[in-house]
Amino acid sequence: MLDISNNSVKNDIELSQFKSYQIILKCQVKQAPIYVMLGCFVVLLIGLFLPWTQNISTKGYVTTRQPEQHPQAIQSVISGRIEEWFVREGDFVNQGDTILHISEVKAEYFDPNLIANTTEQLEAKNQSRTSYDSKIEALKKQYRALDEGLALKRQQTLQKLVQERNKSSMDSIDLEVFRNNLAIAVNQYSRTKELYDKGLKTLSELQEKQYKKQEAEAKVSVQQNKWINQQNTVGILTIELLAIEQEYTDKLAKSQSDLQSAISAKMENEATIAKLKSTISNYSMRQQYYYLTAPQSGYVTKILRKGIGETIKEGSDIAIIVPDNYDLAVEVYLKPNDLPLLHVGNSARLRFDGWPAIVISGWPQSSTGVFNGTIVAIDQYISDNGHYRVLISPEVADRPWPEQLRVGAGTEAFLLLNKVPVWYELWRQLNGFPPDFYQSGVDKEEVKLKAPIKSIK
Template identity: 40%
Template sequence: MKIQSFDKIYHIHKDSRVKRWFYIFIILCVVVLFLPWTQNIHLRGNVSTLYQEQRPQQLNSPIPGRITKWHIKNGDYVKKGDTILQLAEVKEDYLDPQLLQRTREQVTAKKGVRDYYQAKIGTTNTQLAAINASRTLKLAQLKIKIAQLNNKVTAELAEFAAVNNELKLSEDQYNRQKKMYDEGLVSLTQFQQRSVSYQNALAKKTAVENKLAQTRQEITTVNIEQNATIQDYMEKVSKTEGERFLSMGQIQGSSGEIAKLENQAANYQARQGLYAIVASQDGQVVQLNKAGIGEILKETESIGTIVPKKVDYAVEIYVKPVDLPLLRIGQKLMCVFDGFPAIVFSGWPDSSYGTFSGKVIAIENNINANGLFKALVIEDKGQKPWPPQIKMGAGVKGIAILNDVPVWYELWRNINGFPPDYYGLKTEKSKSADEKSK
C-alpha cells in the first residue's frame, strides 16, 4: 500500500522550476536595467511667497503708550484699517490734553508778531522815502543858495573891477594934482579936494574887497553846511535802514519759529492718530504677546503678527553647493508638501502620486548662514494646481527633475559617486563652446 503522506512531504520525484524562475528573474533584471530613469536631487525647504507685503508682518507700536482697550483676540481675522488696540499717552511731554490747541495758539501769536514787524517795515520804508525827499529838497535849497552867492560874487567882482579902475584914475589925478601943487600951479584947497576924492576911492575899494571876501566866506559856509546836511541825512537813512533790516531779521526769525511750531502741531496731530493701532492689511492676527489692560508698550515694540489673507505662494528650497550647478532658471521641480499624502517614485516622477509641479524662477548667488544656497520655486500654471490648504512656513520636500538615463547608468553613477547629470552638463557646455567657436 502506497503512503500518500510520504509523497506530499518529500518531493523527491517532483520536477523543480527554480532554474526557470532564475532565468526569468535574470531576464527581468536585464530589462529593468534598460528602463528609463529620471535623475533627480532631493531638496528641503518651506512655503513662502515672492512678495514682501504678503509675508507675515509684525504689528509694532509706533509710539510708547499704555494699553487701554483690545478690539480683537488672538486668531481673529481683520480687514485693513481695523483697530486692534487702543493706547493712552505715557510721555510727560504729551500729557496735556490741550497740547495741540495751545501749540496752534502759539502759531497764531507768532504770526501776529510777524505781521507787526511787516507793518513796521512798511512804516520804515515810508520814513526812508520822507528822509530822502527832505534831503533832496534841502540839498536843492543849498545848491540854489550857492548859485545865488556865486552870482553875487560875479557882480561884486565886476564892482571891484570898476572900483579898482576908479581908484587908479583917482590915484593918477591925485599924483598930478600933487605935482602941480608942488609947482604952485594949484591951490591947497584944490589939492585937498583931490586928496579927499582919492581917499574915498581907496575906501570904496577896501569896502568892495571886504564885501567880496564876505560873500566868498558865505559860499564856503554854505558848502560846509551842504556836506553837513549830506552827512546828517546819511546817518538818518542808515539808522532807519538798520531798523528796517532789524525788522526783516525779526520776520525771518518769526517765520522760522512759526514753521517749527507748525511742524510740532502737525506732529502732535499725527501722534493723536497713532493712539489706535490698526491692521496694515487683510489677514489673521496671531502670536499676540501682550495681555490685559494697562500694560506699557515701548516704541516699535512688537505686539503680534498678522498673516496676510491673500498670498501668492512660492517655495524656498535650499540647495547644497555641490548640487547648485545642476539647477537653472525654469527647471521643473516636484514638490511634496508636509501634511499631504504622497507616493513618490524617484526615477519615475510621472508615476508618483501627491506631488505638485513647480519651476525655479530665481537662484540666489549668496550662500546662507546654514551653508546652503536658496532658490525660489513657483507653481507651474500648466500642471495640477497647488493645494489651497498650504500655509506659510510649512515644510516642503523638493525633487529636482534632471535628465532621463537608463537604470544601469544611474546604478553605475551611484557606485562611482558621480553627481547627477555631470556628463550631460559637460556635453552641453562643450557643444555651446563649439557653436561659439564656429
C-alpha cells in the same frame, strides 16, 4: 559510475535493478526553477534599460514669495502706555481695524490742549507778520522821503551857492572899479598938490582932491571887506553842502539798516510760522498713532505685549498678523555640489506633511499624492547653513496645491533632472558620481588656430 571510461557497463549490467540507482533518479533536478530564474534574469536585464528620472531629494517648508504676504509684526510708531485692547489672539481683522489704544508717556505731549495752544501761537505769529509788513512799508517810505529830502536840500543849497558866487563875482567887479577910482583920485591929488606947491592951485582945491582920495580909499576898503565876506559865505555854503550830504547819508544808512532788520525779523517770523505749522501737523499725526490699526487683512496669531498700563517703545513689536490671502511657495536648501545642475524652470515633485503620498522618485509619473512645482528662484549667495536656497512655485497648468496648506508646513521635494537608463543610475550611485556627470550630445567647438604673426624686422 562516472561514465568516463570507453568500456561502459550499461550493456552488461541492468542498473535499474539496484536500489541506489533508483534513489538517484528520484533526486534528479527539475527544469521549472531554472526557467523561472532565467525569466527573472531576463526581466531584470530588460529593467536595466528602462528610463529613470534623475532627481535631487531635499527637505524644506512652505513659505510665500510676496514680501507683504509673510507674517509680520505690528509695531508702534511712538512710545506709549497701553490703555485698551480691541482684539484677541486668533481674531480676524480687516485692513484698518483698530487693534490697540495707547496714551502718551512723554512730558512734552501731556497737555490736553496742545494743538489748540500751538494754534494760538501760530495766529499770534501771523498777526506779527502783518505788523512786520507795515513796519517794512513805513521804513521804505521813510527811506524814500529821506532820499527825496536829500535831493531837495542839495538842490536848495546849490542854488544858494550859485547866488553867493554870483554876488562874490559882482563884488569883485565893484572892487576893481573902486580901485580904479582910487587910482584916479590919487593921481588927481598928486597933480593938484604939485600945482599947489607951485602956487597954481588953491588950498581948497587941494583939500577937495584929498577928500575925494580918502573917500575912494574908504570905498575900496568897504568893497574889499564886502567881497571877503561874500567869499566866506560861499565857503560856508560849500561846507554846509558837505554837512547835508553827511547828515542825510547817516540818516539813509540808519533807515536802510532798520529796513534790513525789519526784513530779517520778518524772515525769522516766517521761519517760526513754518516751524509752528510743522509742529501742529506733527502733533496731529502723532495723535493718529494713539490707535494702532491693522496694516492688512489677516489673523492675529500672537500678542507680544499683554496687559493694561504696560509701556511700549517706538518700533517695538506688539502683535503678529498673518495675511489671509497669500501665494504659496516652497523653500528648500541644496548642497553647493547640486547647485550647478539646477536652473530656473526645472520641474519638481512635492510631498507635503499631512498629505499621504506614494513616491517613486525615478518614475514621477507613477507617484501618487504628490504635487507639481517649478523652480522660480535660486539664491546667488550661500545661506548661513552652508546651503543655497531654492524657491518652488506651483505649476499653473497642474492641479492646485491644497487649500488647507499653511505657511511653515514641512515639505519633501524631488527636483527632477534628465532621464537616463536604470543601469546608468545604478552605476552612478555605486561610483558616487553626481547626476549628469557625463553630458551627451554636446559638440565640442573646434578651436581655430590662428597663423603665427610674423615678426616685424
